[in-house]
Amino acid sequence: MSLLAKPNDRMAAVLDQQQNVDMEEVAGRSLWQDARIRLMRNKAAVVSMVILAMITMMAIFAPWLSSHPFDEVYWDFIQVAPNVAEGFWFGTDENGRDLFVRTLYGARVSLMVGLVATTVSLIIGVTYGAFAGYMGGRVDNLMMRFVDILYSLPFMFFVIILMVIFGRHIFLIFVALGAVEWLTMARIVRGQTMAIKKKEFIEAAHASGVSTARIIFRHIVPNILGPVIVYMTLTIPQVILTESFLSFLGLGVQEPLTSWGVLISEGAKVMESAPWMLAFPATFLAVTLFCFNFIGDGLRDALDPKDR
């Protein structure tokens, strides 16, 4: 979207606006259909979706994919390298538990955390940021000071107190992570909103009495989706790794359950003596993030109103 409004760009800006108006009128219901078709034409995104679906299926059907239960301790196979004969395809951990099935169980937690916390942060961040940016003035000022406050509060105590009040529950992870990760998202969205809200098509909508909520969600949000999607794909690795820090505090997953973040931080400590403990979970995480990234890029391209 245009972020500059030099006089000689006015022409372009008008063109832009018309295109958006067209989209509003013509696209209607077919907007999402259209996007889906274009997404499906993006090879990288499709391959990524297939891989992600496979990882998800493996996570769901983990108990049937390995002959070893995820919490079974094998005293005679403590920290052994991958051993196909015994069915330890990824080797075992320091307690002699099968790393393959644990990596798949870890996928359950990490994928859930990544998706749910990111969605929470997306919804709060976009709504909050767009509203602040659109309203501007005193409202914006107050809302942004609130963001400053949340940025500054010690995250750890926030988490500990949640735990004290609500007890330990895995859903607290989502709440805790979602509640902090939306801040930067809100600031980015606010910046973008401020940049486009003075545009003619927004002002026109405002003048013709369209409600604020409708302006924000129908006119502003679709036009700032690019940075939003990119930042969203960046949030996923952040929440997945932060989860391992929460586990350290005792808020995250509890043994014998595990997550990729926990597996990787355990593996990092023994990277020379037991490299498999780092390599396998790290590969899974990396592949997953690549997939999210390509899907994100594909989505962005598919939803871009200008390319339609």
Next chain:
Amino acid sequence: MSVKMTPFKHLKAGMLAVSIAVSGAFFTAPDNVAKAAGTLTFGNMGEPASLDPHFISGVWESRIVGNMFLGLTTEAADGSIVPGAAESWTVSDDGLVYTFKLRDHTWSDGKPVTAHDFYYAFQRILAPETASGYSYLLYTIKNAQDVNTGKAGPDALGVKVLDDKTLQVTLEGPAPYFVAQLVHYTAYPVPSHKIKELGKEWAKNKGAVSNGAYTLEEWTPNAQIRLVKNPKFYDAENVSIDELIFYPQEDRSAVLKRVRAGEVDIQTDFASSDLKWLEKNMPEYIRIAPYLGVYYYPLNTSDEILKDPRVRKALAMSIDREILTDKVLRTGEVPAYGFVPPGTGTYGQPSEVPWKGLSKDERIAEARKLMEQAGYSKSNPPTLRLSYNTSENHKKVAIAIAAMWKKALGVKTELYNSEVKVHYASLKTRDFQVARAGWIADYNDPQNFLNLMEARNLSKNYSNFNNDQYNTLMKKAEIEVDMEKRDEYMREAEAIAMAELPNIPLYYYVSKNLVNPRVKGWIDNPADVHHARYLTVD
């Protein structure tokens, strides 16, 4: 950041910055291995809370301060107790009055060390307004507890200066371990003249006055502490190493890399998961030795399920300690069937659990029977929460034990980890069922371990164990002068504890050091004290 820059300039500037950084690094000669021959470096595993002996509580602090100060008695190279600032002493026949004759020696600023300095130090650490956390170790001294809690004035304390070189200490009861206790930092002298002059700041700056083999040269928080040889030390001619550097770094695998690169000579702890690698690649560095400490699980005897001694016994019996030490920990820890580590004081063989002689299968069969008597079975198992503070080792042990309980008894265990402050806060309020705890001896005496199960020890009797017979035996031991009888009382008490099992002992600790072979004179010892004055480097 200037936004007027073009992207291409950005790119160039960025590349330039990186190439400067890289070339600067790569073309400098690698001198990080070379080190002055007279310097010894420690991976000390913790930033000290203080260097004032009255305000410390950890081994990493004691390692530094122990090189700076000399108590009335001190440790030899092998950890045994030898005269320090006191040349000699006499004990009255009732074992209550100790008279110490001080050695002629001075503080690092040249002022003589006198009995007044010791008197001052005892008064200072025990004054309530000093708020020293570890002062209770000195409660063996007459009226020390009353002075410390403000119930008696300072004059009541059983410490007297007979003359500049003679100090007399009267005890609350006969405590044969008193001389051993005096090696502890709570009994170090402090330079009264400097504290009066500088106040709280006296111990943190270059040239802080001390009476030991080394003095403080530099303390940069979280970076390093540097000590240099004290030329005024009474035995300075036999001190070979000129400089000690303590790095506070806590990350064990990061410190191990520094040991490998030669940046650190002595690493004071390493991860058991690294042992296999170490044995293969640098076996000459490994120093594992028995350590006076016990790792145990307190069971909350106020809990509905755990108040039944049969359940406690069954839980204790179904843990395979040999698997724990040989397979899970793998660093030479000793399976614990009693509570007092072997080799403690004159104690001899601890009273172990009566079922130690049974085979593993017999133990499990017996444990199952006990659970059935208590009303549980594999189809109707109890659920227990096992709390531990976050750490690799505690986690491994907890997972292993949960697996053993599940297999042998069907007990469902919920593993519950929390950060260390929360863990100990819940132990303090007894808000737990099964928990992880450990105890490292403050001084070499069984009483130091067995008082953990005395009902009057409110702060540390986590299991709320309250057994009249046990309490009586411990009180009898406290006032007994005859060492043999005293040990006998305590062995009887320990036997009760091992039958009732308020605490399940799991294993006895070992000390795990990595010592560069260029360091000579290192002698493994159960106190894990290795003063640098006895060491040399090539």
Next chain:
Amino acid sequence: MFTYITKRLLAAIPTLLIIITIAFFMMRIAPGGPFDAERQLPPEIEANILKAYDLDKPLYQQYFIYVGNLLRFDFGPSYKFRDFSVTELILTGLPASMQIGGMAILIAALIGISLGTLAALYQNQKTDYAIMGVAMTGIAIPNFVVAPILSLIFGVYLSWLPVAGWGDGSARNLVLPVISLALPQIAYIARLTRGSMVEVLHSNYIRTARAKGLRERLVVIRHAIKGALLPVVSYLGPAAAAVTTGSVVIESIYDIPGVGRYFVNAALNRDYPLVMGVVIFYATLIIIMNLIVDVIYSFLDPKLRVNG
């Protein structure tokens, strides 16, 4: 502009006060106290200590004592490191963190923006995929894995650089920590830049500008970069505050005497005055950074000129 900045700075005072108040009570609700430890203190000794630190007084009184001391710029003593005051600890740690963090964020901004721009210019071509592949790897591998690997390779195997240690901040000791800190930031910034740059390059005014025959390069320089920087700047504000205040992971792996470790360790130790000290310090930085971001907005886009 000047009135705007003054106004914002004045508004910082109530914001800070709110942060201080919430943080103060929040950390006191959390279970565990500064003197809970493996060696539990006998009650009478704990009483001595609590009294020495005024912790035996009612909480609201402690709060007023604390705020009263703050007005005299007295941040109190550290409970854990009792020979040092909070001010001393933060001031001795700050230079190291600032030096490493400042260099890292600067390098990250320069390289990240350059790479992101480059990738956008060659969107969906090999250059793009190569750059974004590297960037995603940078994001997927957490710094608690990268840092040990770097010190293993350059410190242990090759002996080119110190494994860890500060060495009074000599260049050799800085290299690895700066790289480890900068790597993920480069990746984030490159991703964000690419995303918004693609967006801007697709917009009509750039197309128009090209059609008018301006050279591609000039187009990029004059128009695109400014617009594309907006979300990057939004991200950089809080990121710069976070990076320059140090990272507990980097500082503990490389043994750097910075302030980053206090953010986690002070909280773990329940060292209340030190927690408050770092919270206030960080809050101030966040407020200033976000103010700078808002000012930069108006340079990037005159339409966003803030009104005093």
